Amino acid sequence: MARHGLDGLIGTTPENVQYLCALESGQFLLNRYKAQVFALVAAGRTDRPVVVTTVNDVSAVFQQCPPQTCAIYYGRFVRYVNPAVELTAHELLVKRHVVDDAGRNPPDAFNGLLAGLEAAGLIRGRVGYDERAFDHSHLPALTEKLPHLRLVPAWDIIREVRAVKTAEEVRRLSASVALTERGIQAAVAIAKTGCTEEDLAREFRTEVSRGGGYAIFEGITFSRRAAVGDLPIRDGILREGDLIRFDIGCKVDGYCSDIARLFAYKGGLDPRIHAIYAAMKAGEEAGMAIMKPGTTARMVFEETCRAVREAGVSDYRRTHVGHAIGLEMYEIPLLAETDDTPLEVGMVFEIETPYYELGLTGIQLEDTVVVQPDGVEMLTRSSRDIGHIG
Amino acid sequence: MARHGLDGLIGTTPENVQYLCALESGQFLLNRYKAQVFALVAAGRTDRPVVVTTVNDVSAVFQQCPPQTCAIYYGRFVRYVNPAVELTAHELLVKRHVVDDAGRNPPDAFNGLLAGLEAAGLIRGRVGYDERAFDHSHLPALTEKLPHLRLVPAWDIIREVRAVKTAEEVRRLSASVALTERGIQAAVAIAKTGCTEEDLAREFRTEVSRGGGYAIFEGITFSRRAAVGDLPIRDGILREGDLIRFDIGCKVDGYCSDIARLFAYKGGLDPRIHAIYAAMKAGEEAGMAIMKPGTTARMVFEETCRAVREAGVSDYRRTHVGHAIGLEMYEIPLLAETDDTPLEVGMVFEIETPYYELGLTGIQLEDTVVVQPDGVEMLTRSSRDIGHIG
Numbered sequence: 001m002a003r004h005g006l007d008g009l010i011g012t013t014p015e016n017v018q019y020l021c022a023l024e025s026g027q028f029l030l031n032r033y034k035a036q037v038f039a040l041v042a043a044g045r046t047d048r049p050v051v052v053t054t055v056n057d058v059s060a061v062f063q064q065c066p067p068q069t070c071a072i073y074y075g076r077f078v079r080y081v082n083p084a085v086e087l088t089a090h091e092l093l094v095k096r097h098v099v100d101d102a103g104r105n106p107p108d109a110f111n112g113l114l115a116g117l118e119a120a121g122l123i124r125g126r127v128g129y130d131e132r133a134f135d136h137s138h139l140p141a142l143t144e145k146l147p148h149l150r151l152v153p154a155w156d157i158i159r160e161v162r163a164v165k166t167a168e169e170v171r172r173l174s175a176s177v178a179l180t181e182r183g184i185q186a187a188v189a190i191a192k193t194g195c196t197e198e199d200l201a202r203e204f205r206t207e208v209s210r211g212g213g214y215a216i217f218e219g220i221t222f223s224r225r226a227a228v229g230d231l232p233i234r235d236g237i238l239r240e241g242d243l244i245r246f247d248i249g250c251k252v253d254g255y256c257s258d259i260a261r262l263f264a265y266k267g268g269l270d271p272r273i274h275a276i277y278a279a280m281k282a283g284e285e286a287g288m289a290i291m292k293p294g295t296t297a298r299m300v301f302e303e304t305c306r307a308v309r310e311a312g313v314s315d316y317r318r319t320h321v322g323h324a325i326g327l328e329m330y331e332i333p334l335l336a337e338t339d340d341t342p343l344e345v346g347m348v349f350e351i352e353t354p355y356y357e358l359g360l361t362g363i364q365l366e367d368t369v370v371v372q373p374d375g376v377e378m379l380t381r382s383s384r385d386i387g388h389i390g
Numbered sequence: 391m392a393r394h395g396l397d398g399l400i401g402t403t404p405e406n407v408q409y410l411c412a413l414e415s416g417q418f419l420l421n422r423y424k425a426q427v428f429a430l431v432a433a434g435r436t437d438r439p440v441v442v443t444t445v446n447d448v449s450a451v452f453q454q455c456p457p458q459t460c461a462i463y464y465g466r467f468v469r470y471v472n473p474a475v476e477l478t479a480h481e482l483l484v485k486r487h488v489v490d491d492a493g494r495n496p497p498d499a500f501n502g503l504l505a506g507l508e509a510a511g512l513i514r515g516r517v518g519y520d521e522r523a524f525d526h527s528h529l530p531a532l533t534e535k536l537p538h539l540r541l542v543p544a545w546d547i548i549r550e551v552r553a554v555k556t557a558e559e560v561r562r563l564s565a566s567v568a569l570t571e572r573g574i575q576a577a578v579a580i581a582k583t584g585c586t587e588e589d590l591a592r593e594f595r596t597e598v599s600r601g602g603g604y605a606i607f608e609g610i611t612f613s614r615r616a617a618v619g620d621l622p623i624r625d626g627i628l629r630e631g632d633l634i635r636f637d638i639g640c641k642v643d644g645y646c647s648d649i650a651r652l653f654a655y656k657g658g659l660d661p662r663i664h665a666i667y668a669a670m671k672a673g674e675e676a677g678m679a680i681m682k683p684g685t686t687a688r689m690v691f692e693e694t695c696r697a698v699r700e701a702g703v704s705d706y707r708r709t710h711v712g713h714a715i716g717l718e719m720y721e722i723p724l725l726a727e728t729d730d731t732p733l734e735v736g737m738v739f740e741i742e743t744p745y746y747e748l749g750l751t752g753i754q755l756e757d758t759v760v761v762q763p764d765g766v767e768m769l770t771r772s773s774r775d776i777g778h779i780g
Binding site for chain 2: 013024025026029030031032033034056057058059060063064076077078079080081082084085086087088090091094095098099131132133135136155198202205206208209210212214215216217219224227228229230231232233317318319328329330355356357358359360
């Protein structure tokens with residue numbers, strides 16, 4: 001953040017709070033738009049976050065945040081204490097913050113944030129905040145209380161900081177991809193004539209749940225329906241000779257996956273589909289082949305499209321051929337003509353070459369790769385050819 | 391909205407868009423904070439929504455929105471057309487909006503919104519918008535382009551509109567409760583000494599997935615851990631004599647559930663737990679008994695707390711004893727001292743009496759009820775006593 005001239009950052013989305021201090025607050029589940037949780041870091045001290053959240057979150061902070069985290073709890077919550085037993089360290093911590101400090105904690109999120117800014121040493125200077133998910137009604141009062149603080153929108157900067165993943169993030173992304181692949185296999189295993197797209201989606205979701213993840217995106221479409229766009233009502237019925245398109249993902253420990261695979265159900269695919277698929281695969285592979293530190297997102301886009309055209313789909317056009325992925329499905333950089341960001345070691349991308357033809361089908365391959373010093377390592381492990389069922 | 395002096399509303403959160411026009415846009419899944427989908431309704435014409443979304447959503451609008459919906463699609467997306475076959479009505483619709491109109495669609499969300507306001511007849515007057523989830527950068531240009539339009543924050547007004555549920559909403563809420571109850575039973579069925587809270591959570595999530603829902607909140611805690619607050623890391627290990635607390639919910643067709651139940655694992659609960667539970671149940675029942683049109687949320691709160699105190703927990707204090715539920719977990723009214731809203735037929739509430747004692751456990755009962763002309767109908771069907779396992 002120093003290169004952006006910022007003295008600190010305030011994260012307020014579930015993803016930015018998790019990124020900056022590891023907390024997954026239950027407040028976001030219960031009250032998505034009223035939840036006010038702030039993760040603050042000062043430049044040069046990102047390993048010592050300050051978290052501001054409600055007194056309900058004492059245990060979650062205890063379980064998840066680094067031990068050197070400074071926590072400010074606001075608001076009130078009624079908990080009683082059993083006088084007849086010795087409390088554990090965890091219970092004593094909850095007692096201290098919720099019961100003993102009940103009169104001392106800041107009464108509300110705004111006052112919590114003020115205390116947090118002070119604790120983080122951010123009562124002056126330029127501090128970036130998530131302008132897309134910040135209660136803007138706080139701004140005038142913050143300016144009044146902290147006249148030397150300049151709050152600047154930093155949504156894009158936090159995204160930029162998040163673009164290069166740590167080893168632990170890559171491990172989670174890899175686990176997320178593996179679970180999505182397992183979910184696809186489970187869905188494929190139950191495919192039979194007459195079943196619906198929804199049947200396969202439920203099987204995918206069930207397998208992902210069993211494996212400890214959450215299904216977040218369940219694009220499963222049959223044959224011509226695969227060309228028309230997202231279908232929230234998955235009532236397509238499987239017939240012999242259908243193509244099954246999966247464009248699908250889950251979350252594991254907060255990290256997303258988003259991959260695409262095709263399967264031919266009981267043979268008989270239009271030969272054009274195989275020819276187009278071969279071109280899409282050639283494009284994806286050509287794009288991957290040039291991905292390394294220093295190559296720009298735009299170069300990957302251009303090379304991918306060029307190779308698809310050369311491989312036979314001569315009028316291939318796309319707005320992008322992939323995107324970074326992490327705590328969110330679409331992160332930056334975007335593999336597009338509009339993005340000149342140079343790739344860096346540790347960036348994780350989806351690379352994809354979708355082709356949608358109304359009256360034919362949707363043909364797509366999408367893989368997850370991590371940028372390494374001399375190329376990419378693929379996190380997807382399953383076959384990249386059209387699978388055959390039955 | 392007329393009683394708030396508004397000529398129309400613009401919904402932009404996933405929940406408000408679904409509420410106003412039935413669309414569940416994939417844009418929210420892919421790009422949570424950049425997605426720009428607008429559902430517009432004019433006062434007196436709420437059955438004729440206008441939806442503004444990307445050209446990716448043509449099929450989703452086709453599947454989900456009422457047929458009289460006016461849809462404005464913005465942006466570009468590449469789809470090809472197979473000239474060798476006759477297109478279906480659905481494919482022709484996609485072709486028209488995505489391919490044929492590619493040069494005519496508004497280029498971006500802002501211009502889409504302008505076209506949408508015009509289509510909805512909302513280029514002048516007072517129009518409410520979701521100030522918590524609206525791209526504020528649009529405001530100056532909107533004011534410039536539409537000088538007779540006054541945009542006013544209407545977050546709370548849309549929530550107020552959503553408080554009284556339709557029959558279809560009650561049906562979905564009821565299905566959501568039923569699936570959560572089924573998930574609890576599945577989790578209970580695998581409980582055995584040595585298993586973890588996470589094992590039960592996965593079983594819950596798996597069963598909910600199998601039943602067509604999504605687990606959204608998985609509070610499962612054992613014995614003393616049930617008193618300390620939300621635990622995102624569910625590593626508690628089940629022992630004989632433990633209490634298992636479920637405070638848990640899922641989503642079905644967009645609608646949330648959130649109920650609480652207790653189970654004694656292989657007997658031996660502290661007799662105090664039974665005594666306190668009896669008081670909590672008495673309180674919940676007393677609160678439910680007075681719920682009917684005209685009773686205020688505050689009256690329900692006071693009666694519930696009074697009855698708990700009378701039943702033996704003489705110092706019982708809470709900030710609320712429940713909340714409305716719908717597309718979100720916490721909706722309004724809140725059953726609290728601070729809320730004087732009179733109950734209306736069709737409001738759906740969670741009513742709950744939690745008691746957390748550090749060094750003892752968390753004791754809680756939470757049920758879902760819908761307000762009817764002469765009282766409440768309970769949507770939860772499972773036993774409201776402490777269950778026994780093993």
